[in-house]
Amino acid sequence: MLCALIMAGGKGTRFWPLSTEEKPKQFLNLIDDKTMIQMTVDRIKPIIPIDRIFVCTGERYVSLVKEQLPELPERNIIIEPEGRNTAPCIALSAFVIKRYYKDSTMVVLPSDHLIKKEDKFREIILDAEDYLRCNGESIITLGMTPNRPETGYGYIKYTDKKESIKNSEVIKVEKFVEKPNLEIAKEYLNNGTYLWNGGMFIWKINNILDQFKKYASRTFETLSCVTTAKESELQDIINICYGETEAISVDYAILEKSDKIFVIPSDIGWDDIGTWKSIERYRAKDIDDNILAENLKVIESKSNMAINNNKKIIMIGIEDTMTVETEEAIYIVNKGYMDRLKDFKEICN
Structure with missing residues (x-):
């Protein structure tokens, strides 16, 4: 069973003055009549119903989420008491989703990206789900073939170990690399074994929690109480314990340590709408x-x-x-x- 987590807690400072801390870019209609978060939800709804779509955001943005996604169940709004990077956000969300869908497969998506080939995107998500049925300890990410020496994105270096699953190719990841300077970005482009890292992941929910227990034990132990908390007390418990998690990205906390990371090369017309120039492109x-x-x-x-x-x-x-x-x-x-x-x-x- 597929569930989706949409991460929507960012402040969108690169789009100032249009994007502000009160209303960041995921809640703006930068390239379409719909806002970025509305586009993200609409993109995934054909394969994941709204009752299995979750949004993790900050307290100050809850009203915007409710206003722009009125069909989203209130329990599916996961509230971070404070921003502590992507690892605590994902761990908290995994624990919350597990309360309702114990053995689900979790799709993690940013709230502010553009994907033009939406049918292909959904096909890849379903292929990844199929792969995980027999490879439940794997972590899958989507990687996009670079067409320019981009310095604003992270990259994924992949190996020659690959296998086919339905319409997709699943390739073992060698490493994740940080945003490069222009000279190194040109090397990655010419090398042919690097993909753009779009920050999209698919994993079994029990597996990612096992990974947190193994590699980020402080965050895991701090948030494990979420599993058994009474519904009426859940947010109070999150508010109390969340500040004790380790403020770190999921890349550093998990992905750089796990040995079962795979990438699906994804020709989906993707772009990280992260700069004014990216808006100009579309x-x-x-x-x-x-x-x-x-x-x-x-x-x-x-x-x-x-x-x-x-x-x-x-x-x-x-x-x-x-x-x-x-x-x-x-x-x-x-x-x-x-x-x-x-x-x-x-x-x-």
């Missing part, structure tokens, strides 16, 4: 490379981008600018500064 453009938007008029201008709400924006004779309207201000930025905007936050306030 928004519709006119013949002069201006990104189209409602309430925007461009005259003798090219290569511009505008994200506006109520005010009509008119651009005349300009190029390579980005305009962002928030409730507090209108920001007009040379596009060369797009992905450095957060560095100017304190100066602008």
